[in-house]
Amino acid sequence: MIRVAVIGLGYWGPNLVRNFEAIDNAKVVYACDLVEENLNKIRRSYSSIKLTKDYREILKENIDLVCIATPPATHYEIAKDCLESGKHVLIEKPMTTSTDEALELIDIANDHGLKIFVDHTFVFSPPVIKIKELIKDIGKPLYFDSERINLGLLQKDVNVIWDLAPHDFSILTYLFDFEPERLIAIGSKLRHPYYEDLAHIMVKYDNGFIAHVHVSWLSPVKIRKTIIAGDRKMILYDDTNFFEKVKVYDKGVDIDLSKESPFFPTYRSGDIYVPKIENKEPLRIEAEHVVDCLLNNKKPKVDGYAGLKVVELLEACDKSLKEAKEVEL
Ligand SMILES: NC(=O)c1ccc[n+]([C@@H]2O[C@H](COP(=O)([O-])OP(=O)(O)OC[C@H]3O[C@@H](n4cnc5c(N)ncnc54)[C@H](O)[C@@H]3O)[C@@H](O)[C@H]2O)c1
Structure with a gap:
């Protein structure tokens, strides 16, 4: 026990x-x-x-x-x-x-x-676990584009990036093993007296992959949407959609440079696949995992090093906000 x-x-x-x-x-x-x-x-x-x-x-x-x-x-x-x-x-x-x-x-x-466990709850959520399974089918990963916005809850001691972007950064760290290289954060203190309450972050990776994260405490509606695009397929993850949280689109753009014209894009638009996703509370899955790790001396799925990777990105966001420029990671 x-x-x-x-x-x-x-x-x-x-x-x-x-x-x-x-x-x-x-x-x-x-x-x-x-x-x-x-x-x-x-x-x-x-x-x-x-x-x-x-x-x-x-x-x-x-x-x-x-x-x-x-x-x-x-x-x-x-x-x-x-x-x-x-x-x-x-x-x-x-x-x-x-x-x-x-x-x-x-x-x-x-x-x-x-052991240190860090509560990156989304890493235990069935839709994100399903996306990890599906990601191998999307081809070469191109970009991650996430919107995580709602009205509040304004925090007293951190800006909106430290509050909401850990979710996106932890999902990125879990899904992809390539390394972030540079980052730029742009934010504003629109209603909060001390901290940014709306921000956009762009992270560039060593292989050309790019991630955009929009976080805000000032949206009239709650939106939790992420697009993860590859050169073969694209995934839409909508965490507020109860029945169809994940959809895989067989869509994309191909450009044939061998054609006479220097720019000749063709657009593919195929089937949309909606996978079945287990309906279980992520925190329950996580608590079971934590107890299993402790009882059986297993390695945590989200350990201190995974927590550190997210903090590195958050700290770089603060630096970028302060210096108003892109920073190296
Ligand atoms: N994993 C998730 O999805 C998720 C969701 C929400 C919040 N969080 C995280 O959980 C943490 C708490 O967030 P919250 O929204 O519950 O904040 P909160 O302000 O509602 O609750 C924090 C509580 O900590 C108590 N507290 C502060 N200092 C204490 C001390 N020294 N000893 C004992 N109690 C103390 C406060 O009295 C308060 O009740 C944050 O790190 C937040 O980022 C995680």
Whole structure:
């Protein structure tokens, strides 16, 4: 039995409590938040979970895994304390607010023989897992174009890129093994007094692949659409479409340079394939994976290094915003 504690019981933390409580071989024994009302939410539904406002209480307990669902700026310090107390950690995205912090946590975990899991939830979502299977059929990958926009939730301590783009960056890192080379981020503080609430990011890869990510807290409607195009097929992933989240289009453009005319494009438009996708909560799949890794000493699908890759991209976005130019990775 894996004994679990959850620190941070605001919006996301209760989902971790619910999912770890629901699976075999795990039990949530402790939960923590600074705010009494958040502790009450857990008290009402789970009478056996011990509660505290001071996460240091948890460090003294016999606990295997601590889930950290506090605001990003607090992840490093809490995760460091947990690892130094001999606990494995599941850290919410983004893993930390700097690459130095992420590297230090990886070192501490390695020194203590502990595992870091980073909650890149989309990597466990059935549509993204299906896309990973389908990606080999799209031919040479050309581009990734994602829109992740809705009204709010404006965060107090990070900009919209740190809040929403970890999802796209984690999907990119999971789907493709080629390396990002350069990046440019353009953003504006339109309603938020301190941080960008709307941004566009372009990432260029070493093989010519290009990724565009548009994130915003200021859209009147919720859009979660991604196109992943190859030179043979193109995939549309619409996470708000309940029945047809993934569609594969047999469409593309071919240009025959051997023809007399220097520019002779032909357009292909074939079938559209809608794969069957399992309807299971990503966080449940992830919690089962985490427990399996701990019980059977397996390598996490999203470990500290995967968390670090995402933080590297986020940090580069900040640099690009600050310098108002493209930056190297
Ligand atoms: N994986 C996902 O899809 C997903 C979705 C939403 C949020 N998140 C991540 O989860 C984390 C939390 O986000 P949220 O939206 O739940 O934020 P939130 O502000 O709603 O909740 C954070 C909670 O942490 C508590 N907290 C802060 N410092 C603490 C401390 N030292 N000890 C104990 N509790 C403390 C706060 O009181 C608050 O209740 C963030 O890293 C966010 O990026 C992940």
